[in-house]
Amino acid sequence: MEIKKDNYFENARNFFLVADQEELVRKLGLQADGDFIYLRVMDIQYRISQKLGDIQRSKDGINYMYEKSHDAALSIFDYLTWSKDDRKLSGEFVSLKGMGFNSHAYLFEGHGGIYERGGAMFSGKSGKLSKVLDRFDGKKMGSADVSSVFEVFDGFPICFQFWEGDDEYTPRIFFLWDANTAQFIHLETTFYLLNMVLDRMAELFEEEIN
Structure with a gap:
């Protein structure tokens, strides 16, 4: 293809x-x-x-x-x-809405969106998910059931979070971005970038399962 x-x-x-x-x-x-x-x-x-x-x-x-x-x-x-010549990370991770970007919220947060699909993919498999994140040489965080900060491109990190489901909530993933992300990529590109990240995580996930 x-x-x-x-x-x-x-x-x-x-x-x-x-x-x-x-x-x-x-x-x-x-x-x-x-x-x-x-x-x-x-x-x-x-x-x-x-x-x-x-x-x-x-x-x-x-x-x-x-x-x-x-x-x-x-x-x-x-x-x-x-990417700007004078790009610089802020060191502060925020949501897309926190950067004032709301136009594609349904693609991330809506029914069948990225966050829901990712949660379903990793539900009940947090151990394997942690091993996948280790492949990215990320820094483990304590902000969710499984979380890690890792670089997608050299010098451009994102924060991944996964929460297992319970009686009240379905399993979900979430991503946080450096507040200066727009110095590295267009904010509209975040949708494509997260699909790329999840595709690679799914590939590694299959390797861990098999």
Whole structure:
């Protein structure tokens, strides 16, 4: 299955292709060899074709395969092209609403949204979930039944929280963001980024189960 190449994808890739790629490499402290720009995303090594904008991923940094995730592509392109040269973390984690971003709340919090789907995925399996989070070299927190702060991109952390369900509440996940997230990605991109994160967590979760 090929990546979905809709207008969002094509626009994001074109922004990357017309950008000063040497400047992108410099501002983000990345490696490049004239053919590819290399980027770590959680525990996966990525490389992006500097001429075509094709995105490939590798678990070992040697054997690469084409990325098929539309969410991953949009997240990576946005991080590369939008991140500010003077970006700086605030050190304060807040909700999207805490940053004044409410337009996509139903995609996160609504019935069948990201938080509900993630809660159902990890319900009753908190031990395996903790092992998955360990793969991201995160810092365990005490703010939920399972929680961790880990970097999605180098220097860009998010806070993951999971609460097991009970008689009153269904299991839920929640994500908190650095208050300066908009210096790294568009806030609209958070939806794609969380889908990318959960897809990778689901892959690792299956490995732990099997």
